[in-house]
Every structure is written in C-alpha cells, then in structure tokens.
C-alpha cells in the first residue's frame with residue numbers, strides 16, 4: 001500500500017496536517033510531506049480538497065495474510081461502562097482467539113474512557129488499546145474511522161469484530177471500504193476453519209428464510225458485524241491480568257466536518273427493557289386497534305414482562321417503533337415469549353426465534369406461528385388473554 | 398441541487414417461502430421490486446428538488462432486467478436514470494459494489510447529495526451506502542429520518558437503536574434513509590406512460606474506466622461459501638378446550654417454567 005502527495009496539486013493549505021491522527025504529515029516549503037509516523041489511515045486523502053494525496057489500494061493477491069494476527073473487538077460504551085453487546089463480542093472473540101491460539105484485543109474509542117480498560121481485560125481481553133481523546137467523546141463516523149483504520153493498518157489484526165448496532169453498522173463499512181477489507185454484516189454465528197485459519201461467518205439472508213456462510217480468503221483483516229443478543233456474554237474474572245496500551249491521538253475538532261446538534265435518548269417509558277427482558281408479551285395485528293394493546297399490557301404487568309409488537313402494529317401506528325421485534329426491529333432472547341394475535345412471519349421469527357419458550361395465541365389454526373410455538377392456543381385472544389391474566393393474577397397474589 | 402439516488406432491484410422477501418418437504422426456497426411467484434428503502438430515497442430526493450430546484454438522477458447496478466425499477470423511478474419523477482451493467486461487475490460484494498457505484502457517480506459529474514436506502518432487503522447488509530461515501534471521500538449520515546438543506550449545509554435527524562440525534566454536515570454528502578422518513582408517492586399515470594417509452598442509458602465497465610481488480614469477483618474479498626435453511630424449531634403442543642379451560646392449563650404451564658419474579 002502506498003500513499004503519496006502530488007506536488008502539482010498540493011498548495012500547502014495544511015488541512016491534512018490538522019486531520020492526521022498520527023502527526024505523520026507536515027508542510028515543508030509549501031508542500032505536504034508524509035513521514036514515517038504515517039499510519040496509512042487515509043484521513044488526509046479524504047480531507048484534501050485538491051485531490052493532491054493519493055493512496056493506492058493493494059490488489060487482493062498482494063496481501064500476505066500471515067502478517068496478520070490476533071482477534072479484535074471494537075468496544076462500545078455508555079456512561080463509562082461497556083455495553084452488553086461488547087461483552088458478547090468479548091465472549092465470542094475469546095473462543096475464536098483460543099481456537100486460533102492468538103490473543104484477544106479490545107479497542108476502546110471515546111473521551112475519558114480509561115476506566116474501561118480493566119473491565120474489558122477482566123472480561124477476556126489480553127490487551128486493550130485505549131483511544132482516549134475529547135474529539136471521540138460522541139460517536140462520529142469521520143474521526144472514529146480515521147483512528148480505527150490507522151490502528152488496524154499499524155497492528156494488523158486477522159479478525160475484527162464490531163457490534164451490529166446503529167454505531168457499528170455505520171463505522172464498520174466505512175473502515176472496511178478504506179482498507180479494502182471484506183466485511184460480513186449482522187452475523188449470528190462465527191466459527192474457525194482451522195485448516196485454512198479462516199473465519200466462517202454465518203448470517204441470515206432473504207429475510208431470515210435462509211442462512212449463508214461467508215468466507216473471506218484473501219483480504220485481511222476479516223471483518224464482521226455481529227448481531228446483538230445472540231452470542232453469550234463474557235463473565236468477568238478480576239484475577240485476569242490488565243494490559244493497556246494508550247494510543248497517541250492527534251485529532252483536531254476543526255478537522256471534523258460532522259457536528260452533533262442534538263442527542264435525544266429514547267424514553268421508552270416502560271419499566272422493562274425489551275432487549276434484556278426475561279419475559280415478553282407481544283401483540284400483533286390481531287389486536288385490531290391501538291387501544292386493544294391494553295389486553296397485552298395487562299398481562300405483561302401481571303407477570304413483569306416487557307411489551308413487544310409485530311411490525312404490522314408499528315406500521316399501523318398502534319405502538320412506537322422501539323417495541324418492534326423482528327428482522328427490522330429488535331432481536332430478543334427471553335425465557336418466555338407470548339405472542340398474541342401474531343401470524344409468525346419469518347421476519348418476526350428472525351427476532352424472537354431463539355426465545356426459550358414460545359407461547360402463541362391465535363384464532364387461525366393454520367397460522368405459521370403454531371409451527372414453532374412450544375404451547376399454542378387456537379382461539380380468540382380477547383377471550384384467552386384476559387382469562388390467562390386472571391388465572392396468573394390469582395396464582396401470584 | 399444535484400441529487401443522485403442509488404436504488405437496487407430485490408426479490409420481495411415477504412413472498413419468499415420455504416418448501417418444508419425439500420427445505421428449499423420457493424422462488425415461484427416471487428416478484429422483483431424496487432427495494433422499499435430506496436423508494437423512500439427517491440421520494441426524499443424528489444421532495445428536496447421541489448424545495449430547492451435541481452436534478453434527481455437515479456442509478457442502479459444490476460442485470461438488464463433491473464431497468465424496471467429505473468422506469469418506476471422515472472415514473473415517480475426522476476429526471477435521469479442510468480443502468481450500470483456489465484459482465485465484468487457480476488459477483489460484486491458490498492465492497493466492489495461501493496467502488497463501482499462511486500465510479501458511476503463520479504462519471505456523472507458534479508453532485509451535492511447522494512441518497513441510498515438504509516439497507517437492501519435481500520442481503521440486509523446496510524454496507525453499500527457508507528462504502529460509496531468512503532470511495533467518494535465525502536461524509537456520510539446513515540439512518541436519516543428527516544432531512545433539511547440550507548445553503549451548503551445538510552441537517553439530518555438520525556434514528557439510532559436507542560436514541561435519535563440531529564447532525565449537520567457540509568455538502569457534498571451521502572445519506573441513507575429509513576422507511577419512516579416519508580411515504581413514497583404513487584407514480585402518476587402521465588409519468589408511467591412517459592417512463593414506459595423512455596430509453597434507459599447503460600454505463601459499462603469501459604465507460605466508467607473500472608479497475609478490473611476492484612470490481613466483480615476479483616474485487617470482492619467476501620464470497621458465499623454455503624447456503625442452508627435455518628434449523629427449525631419443533632412444533633409444540635396445542636392446548637385444546639374452551640378458552641377459560643385452555644387459559645387455565647396454559648397458566649399452569651407458565652407458572653411451571655419458574656420465570657416469573659414478581660414481588
């Protein structure tokens with residue numbers, strides 16, 4: 001891989017100097033000069049308005065795959081703690097690293113995130129790269145991609161795992177495109193083929209009707225975004241050694257083009273969070289209208305469950321979108337999932353199929369949901385669900 | 398304002414069914430449609446044109462049949478459409494697709510905004526939009542639910558997993574849009590008739606000066622190694638009886654699971 005400055009086009013404006021996260025470029029005699037600090041992250045290429053910095057991407061067969069080693073997990077955090085999806089990546093990453101006999105390393109980007117280092121180490125990271133800088137305080141594609149690309153180009157991990165969250169699915173493809181790596185989206189299964197030292201990446205396709213296993217033979221790293229709530233979380237072990245490397249970062253707010261004007265967390269207003277819920281009661285189009293969600297809510301309140309919904313009810317405006325379970329909604333994995341008036345389309349199944357016990361109440365005995373429900377009642381939900389609520393109330397009081 | 402919208406032809410996955418006997422995909426009767434999120438993208442572009450003037454160009458990369466969705470875009474009101482089509486680009490993964498689309502956008506000349514759908518419903522990767530933005534060297538705003546342009550500034554509200562945020566970037570930029578951003582218009586009869594007769598220009602690998610190492614199979618680091626039907630959950634037990642009785646029995650089963658922890 002090569003990066004160079006075209007002196008014909010460079011006018012010495014210094015924009016590239018401001019954006020370089022590694023201090024690897026400077027202006028001498030009115031022209032940009034790249035030195036050995038350069039990390040090949042490509043931030044300068046992007047920032048140059050005159051097309052004066054040129055990076056040549058490697059062709060596939062030039063890559064020496066043996067130069068890449070280690071499994072990386074890109075951490076996401078909120079309020080100074082790693083998110084659940086990150087602990088899941090560490091759990092999965094540990095298995096892959098052990099299978100390959102390499103180290104598991106975590107990368108944290110953020111502002112004042114030093115406290116995360118030990119937590120990530122206790123959850124299985126042999127090493128933590130700490131990218132701590134005020135500019136990284138709130139996620140923005142540009143600076144996150146610059147720092148991460150530089151670090152990948154420098155350290156050369158063979159596998160990079162990113163959570164398939166709104167953040168990871170924004171960052172992953174940007175970084176993969178810049179380094180010419182393969183990226184498999186929204187994986188639900190990861191295994192190692194030891195013969196070829198390849199990551200086998202399995203993911204749903206065609207709306208969950210089929211599964212596809214994707215390989216990436218020639219390019220490195222092998223990158224994947226991993227669906228939250230599918231992999232098992234790593235358990236902490238405070239006896240594990242803590243090994244933290246601080247990555248020097250020279251970002252400048254002036255070089256960042258994206259400004260955050262407002263950030264509003266969704267106020268779910270519900271007592272229980274859908275994604276972490278042990279029990280979920282979901283309503284579908286069978287409810288008939290928005291007000292009838294009360295039937296579902298009452299059962300949910302009785303047994304301390306979260307309220308879920310099919311897309312049809314969200315589309316109809318009966319309930320806000322953050323209640324939606326399924327392919328385009330949330331993936332949930334409760335111990336008990338009670339579906340009321342839901343037909344059980346594959347796209348809905350994609351989000352709740354790994355629930356331990358599934359209960360279906362539907363008046364159509366041919367509804368697909370009965371093909372995978374643990375217990376089913378064929379009947380009118382307006383009779384069955386209130387009766388069930390009464391029974392459970394009685395038993396629990 | 399020059400807006401380029403990237404659209405993709407996809408099979409309507411709501412129609413896709415699995416044959417339980419053979420465990421294979423039943424493709425019969427499955428229609429090819431304009432990716433729903435991309436239809437929202439075309440609508441968003443048309444609305445911006447209505448506010449600010451300019452031109453809406455819609456492009457797709459795909460087989461000759463993909464023409465159909467370009468006609469749909471024309472009927473909706475797009476000014477120009479292009480089909481990126483060549484044997485050399487078959488087998489492209491998201492990386493190679495991003496490269497190829499970016500080359501096409503550059504070929505078409507000056508632009509202010511590129512719009513993609515959040516994801517295509519066949520692959521559901523959501524990777525092509527950010528990939529195109531990277532290749533073009535412009536900022537990206539994914540998951541937009543509202544857009545507003547003022548001078549050279551674009552303000553967008555983004556719908557995140559558990560929050561929403563408003564960001565501002567300078568044009569040119571790329572956005573990907575979610576379904577809730579708008580309600581796509583039905584093409585007017587006049588538009589449909591005009592679109593039917595339109596000639597669809599084709600851009601091939603030579604015209605776009607594509608590097609054969611970066612497109613098609615050669616430019617795709619990932620490949621599908623195997624496809625299989627997901628393991629199915631077993632069919633469970635139907636609880637029979639009158640609603641009251643059935644509910645009673647179900648309540649016992651639920652209590653037996655020992656998952657309720659109400660104080």
Ligand SMILES: Cc1cc2nc3c(=O)[nH]c(=O)nc-3n(C[C@H](O)[C@H](O)[C@H](O)COP(=O)(O)OP(=O)(O)OC[C@H]3O[C@@H](n4cnc5c(N)ncnc54)[C@H](O)[C@@H]3O)c2cc1C
Pocket residue numbers: 207283284285286287309310311312313324325326327328329330340341342343344345346347348351361362363364367379380381382410411518
């Ligand atoms: C790209 C794509 C992504 C999608 N993503 C999702 C997703 O994330 N989540 C999702 O849920 N869907 C998703 N869908 C939509 C999905 O295909 C279905 O359309 C949707 O799940 C159907 O919702 P439903 O079961 O509530 O409605 P319906 O399919 O209309 O089913 C209603 C059911 O209620 C029963 N019923 C009616 N009245 C009563 C009564 N009184 N008592 C008992 N039963 C009754 C009926 O028999 C019927 O089975 C997606 C589709 C596409 C194309």
Ligand SMILES: Nc1ncnc2c1ncn2[C@@H]1O[C@H](COP(=O)(O)O)[C@@H](O)[C@H]1O
Pocket residue numbers: 403404405432434435438456457458459491494498512513514515516517518520521522523524525526
């Ligand atoms: N072959 C293609 N031609 C044009 N646009 C595409 C193509 N593939 C993907 N896109 C665009 O990229 C978005 C995301 O697609 P994907 O990454 O495949 O989920 C789509 O909504 C389209 O806007």
